[in-house]
Amino acid sequence: MSQARTLNDVAKHANVSPSTVSRILNGTASVSPDKRKSVEEAISLLGYRPNLMAQALAKGRSMTIGVVTQAISSPFYGETFVGIEQGLASSGYHPMFISGHWRAEEEREAVDILTSRRADALIILGGNLEDDYLLKMAESLPIVTVGRTVQGLEHQSINISQEDGAMLGMRHLLDLGHRRIAHISGPPSHRDAIERFTGYKNALAEYGIAYDPELVLEGNYQERAGLLATEQLLSRRTDVTAIFAANDQTAMGARLAMFRRGIRVPDDMSLIGFDDLFASGYTTPPLTTVRQPGEDMGLAAANMVFALLEGHRPKPPRLSASLIVRESTSRLRFA
Amino acid sequence: MSQARTLNDVAKHANVSPSTVSRILNGTASVSPDKRKSVEEAISLLGYRPNLMAQALAKGRSMTIGVVTQAISSPFYGETFVGIEQGLASSGYHPMFISGHWRAEEEREAVDILTSRRADALIILGGNLEDDYLLKMAESLPIVTVGRTVQGLEHQSINISQEDGAMLGMRHLLDLGHRRIAHISGPPSHRDAIERFTGYKNALAEYGIAYDPELVLEGNYQERAGLLATEQLLSRRTDVTAIFAANDQTAMGARLAMFRRGIRVPDDMSLIGFDDLFASGYTTPPLTTVRQPGEDMGLAAANMVFALLEGHRPKPPRLSASLIVRESTSRLRFA
DNA sequence: CTGAAAGCGCTTACAG
DNA sequence: CTGAAAGCGCTTACAG
Incomplete structure (x- = not known):
């Protein structure tokens, strides 16, 4: 193990004081050109970092x-990571990712790890941390939340309306003539899953269609749950013509269940997801879905962190869900 | 911003010296029970971290x-991240991920960032860093490479034989009777892509089949390239009965190209991938592929880091590719 | 078992 | 423009 060089090594080598080296490194004061030169030489000579x-x-x-x-x-958060990375790029700041697995306790540990390391700010992606907890944290540390907006911390939250997104998807189905539309939900404990479900119900109401509880199945945002729920649905109802899955992963599972039964998409049944994962453009058929701009949200979060760090009040951009029509949905053939 | 408490605050509060608090925190010496108690009280009272x-x-x-x-x-590396996270869990060590985007220069920057932060060890996932560079690094820092084995650093490398993996997949196709098998490669500059391609050629030779350069198309491990290459292939050759894609993402793109042309999988054409991404079990049809144990590799890397940190010589487990037969391949119908 | 002191490698008022 | 000195919040020989 070669010893790492220190600022002192550089100073000695360049015949200046450590202070001077520090100032050069930080560009924190003007220094005579010759000293600067010898310091820079010493730095590269010693390979100082x-x-x-x-x-x-x-x-x-x-x-x-x-x-x-x-x-x-996570394929969805992955896009947000990319946005955060890009937003932080060449700022000198770097992200440190700690996983909480949707368990408040683990998330609190993650926060502890991060504060122990004296993170200058925190970005919270979704999760189950209590609002109060977050509010308290925010008093002593710049924090921005993504995918959830905390009451009293609105300007430090970046989010889209999950409900509006769901309505976008539902209206698409409804406009295509579908009436018996099933919903496979996300985890009932997730804020966004609940909102999407609400959007589902609201859209139904908007079109004057009675809500049928038998048409909503519980999922958990995972493929397997989508598969199982769809099997269950198909075995008890034959009148369903479309499924609104709580997210793309759920839709993938649903797709496979239909495939197993020889149900063609979209000819026999329409399918729509939520998120617009990168992979969703390459499924067969390519998936119609509600796009959630994960990367933009990550980028915005990084910028909001900068604002907070500089003592400004961040201005969260208005981001929203959008409908991406691909090939898994089509007009109802026979009603 | 509430001031963070320091060790000194705790010491004063508990009426002991900072040294004692430190020793209690680190369990580095035995301390009288009463002092320990008052220190622990002070810690929780002050919320000291x-x-x-x-x-x-x-x-x-x-x-x-x-x-x-x-x-x-990356969906593939994502599994490795999980392995690393798990391997490091509750060791007190935490991973810090920096992306190099397969550009040696950026990867070197990533290494610089990490060494500046005095990372205790480095895990290098694939990439294009030169062997010499890695060898030099390894002299002053514990490093383990994943997905590539560096000459002279074999016991610090965890990898599977990409070539063997490719042969596994190819033999499966060959045993099903396929003879005109196309290959859509990964980036020609990637070590593992080259090895997979070599496996493709070796398997052909093993079965006494002439290598036909027109059957290999260049890809880049991305869906889009798989789509384009397949379109190109299908427009110039009609005798191909199977495609060996360099990875699952490429296979997804190929799948879509076939779908567009109304080519049924596996009835009209067989398709096999590489990696076994989580999503590959939910495509239609579920994808036959060569599994690369990404999570196990990450786990092994973490353990090897521990060994290195403790001054032992790590013993890389023998990991290998395995064939996962699902539904995208079938026996050749008519020859 | 416990404390005072020095040190880890930087930065930053404070002087000049 | 530049240096000496103190300090950031810990740890760890060194004494006792």
């Missing part, structure tokens, strides 16, 4: 933005 | 494991 831990301690800034995510391999 | 930055500086250990990945939203 500042110790971020020491800097963090001295400056009181760790240059890390903690992001508590739910699953590091 | 140790400053990891300060600890890192004092101990010379940051407790972070740097992982240079290529894309934070």
Whole structure:
């Protein structure tokens, strides 16, 4: 193990004081050209790299933005990660992702890990942390939430209306003539899952269609649950002509269940998802879905963090869901 | 912003020296029960959380494991991330992911960021960093590579034989009677893509089939390239009965191209992928593929890091590819 | 078992 | 423009 060089090594080598080296490194004061030159030479000669831990301690800034995510391999959050990465790029700040797996307790641990590391700000992606907890945190640390808006922290929240998104998808189905539309929900404990379900019911009401509880099945945002729910649905109802899945992963499971029964999509049944995962453009048939701009949300979160860090009040951009019509939905053939 | 409490605050509150508090925190010496008690009370009373930055500086250990990945939203690496997370869980170490996007320069930046932060070890996932560079790094820092094995660093590399994996997939196709098998490659600059291609050719040779360059198309591991390559292939050859895609994402693109042309899978054409992404079990039809145990590889990497950190020579487990037969391949109907 | 002191590698008033 | 000194919040020999 070769010893890492220190600021002091550089100073000695360049015959200046550590202070001067520090000032050059930070561009924090003007320095005579010749000293600057010899310092720069010493730096490259020694291959010096500042110790971020020491800097963090001295400056009181760790240059890390903690992001508590739910699953590091989630296809939806993955797009948000990319947005955060890009938003933070070349700012000197770097994200540190810790997974909470939708369990409030684990999420609190994630927050503890991040605050122990003195993250300069936190980005909270969805999850089940209580509003009160978040509100309290926000008093001592810049935090922005993504995919949920906290009462009293609206300007630090970036979100779309899940309900509006769901209505967008439902109206599409309704306008195509579908009336018996099933819904496979997300986890009943998830805010956004509830909102999407609400959108489903509202759209039905808007079109004057009676809500039929037998048509809604509980899922959990995972493919397998979509598959199981659809099997169950198909075995007890034969009049359903379309399914509104709570997210694309659920839709994939539903798609497979239909495939197994020889039900053609969209000829025999229409299917619509939510999120617009990258992969959804490559399913067969390509999936019609409600797009949630995950990457833009991540980007916005990064920018809001910057605003907070500079003491400004962030201005969350107005982002919204949009309908992406592909090939898994079609006009009802025979009513 | 409420001030974060320090070790000193706790010490004063408990009427002991900072040293004692530190020792209690680290379990580094036995302390009288009453002092321990009052210290613990002070800690919870003040809500004290140790400053990891300060600890890192004092101990010379940051407790972070740097992982240079290529894309934070990659479905394949995502599984490896999960393995790393799990492997590191409750060890006190935490991963920090930085993306290199398969560009050596960016990857080197990622390494610099991580060493500046004094990562205690590095996990390198694939990528294009030069062997020499990695070898040099390894002299001063514990590093383990995943998905590539570096000459002279074999016991710090965890990998499967991509070539063997490809042969597994090809033999499956060959045994089903297929003879005109196309290959859509990964990026020609990727080690693993080259190995998979080699496996393709070797399998052909093994079965005494002449290699036909017109049957191999260049891809880049992305869906879109798989789609385009397949369109190209289908427009110039009508005798192909199976496609071996360099990875599952490529296979998805190929699948869509076939769908567009009304080619049934596997009735008209067989399709096989590589990786076994989680989503591949939910495509229509579910995809036959060569499984690469991404999560196990991540887990193994974490364990190898521990070994290195403890000064042991890591023993990489023997992991290998396996064939997952699902429904996208079938016996050749008519020859 | 416990404390005072020095040190980890930086930064930043404070002087000049 | 530049240096000496103190400090960031811990840890860890060194004494006792």
